[in-house]
Amino acid sequence: MVLLVGAAVSGVFASGPLSEAETHDPDGTVVVEYERFIRRMAPTTLRIRFLGPVANADPVAIEFRNSFAEDVDIETVRPEPDHMAAMPDGVRMAFRLAQEGGAVTLRIKPQAVGLLRGEVSIVGRRPARLSQIVYP
C-alpha cells in the first residue's frame, strides 16, 4: 500500500515529477512539454514552445498527427488558433506569436487506453515525437 501510494505521489500514475517530460523536433525549434503518464478521461496539458527564427514566421502553422486524430479530445487551445484545418491523420493550426519563446497550451483528454503516439511539427519540417501511456 505504501509502495502504491509512493508511486502515485512520484507520478507513475500520472501527475508527478516522474511523469513530466519534454521533447523537441530535430531542429530544436519546437519544444513540447507533456506528461508521460496520463489517464483516460482526465484532462492533461501539452505546452508547445517555439524557439529560434521560426518564431518570426507569422503566422506559424503546426500540425498534430497520429493519436491527435482519433484518440484524443482537444478541449481548449490557448491562444485561440488563427485557423484550423483538418488533415487525414490529424489537425493543422496556425498561430500568431508575439515574440520568440511564445507558447501554445493545449488541454487534451485522451479517449483511449494504452499507448498514444503523437507528432507535433511545423508545416514542412520534421516532427517532434511524443508517446504517452494512458491508464484506464
Next chain:
Amino acid sequence: MDAFFRAATIYMALWVIFRIAGRRTLAEMTTFDFVLLLIIGEATQQALLGDDFSITNSLIIIVTLLLIDVLVSLAKRRSQTVAKWVDGVPTIIVSDGKPLYDRLRMARVTEDDIMEAARRLQGLERMDQIKYAVMEVSGGITVIPHAAEPDAGTGRPPQGAE
C-alpha cells in the same frame, strides 16, 4: 500526486469537522441523519475526484484513504496520547445513579438517551439502577447496572434472581 493530496486533505478536514461536531453526531442515526450522511458523501466526492473520472484516480484515492486510516490506527496503538487526540476518551455520564449534568450538556446527551440505552442494553427501568453510564468513543452509550441486580442483563425483573 494531486489525487494523494486531495485525499489526504479531505481525510484531515473531515476528521477535524467530525471531531468538533462531537461523537453523537452520526452515532444514533435518524432517517434525516442518514440522508445528511449521504449528502456529505456527495459533497465530498466532487472535491476528491476533481475533473478526473478515471479508474486509476479513484483507486489511488481509495488506497490513499485506507493507508492513512491504517497509519492512524497504528499510531493509536503505539501511543495513548495519539489515541486520545484522534478518538477522544470515554466519558462517564452517570455515576451511581446520578446523571452528571455538565458532562451530559457537553456531550449533547439527554437523560432520555441514557434511559433508552439502559432499557435496550440492560433492561433497566430507572436511573438509580444504573451504576455507571459511559459515553464511548464510538458515540454509543454503554450502561453498567448495579451489582445488586446480577441478572439485570437478562432483562428479567430482580425478583427472578436465583
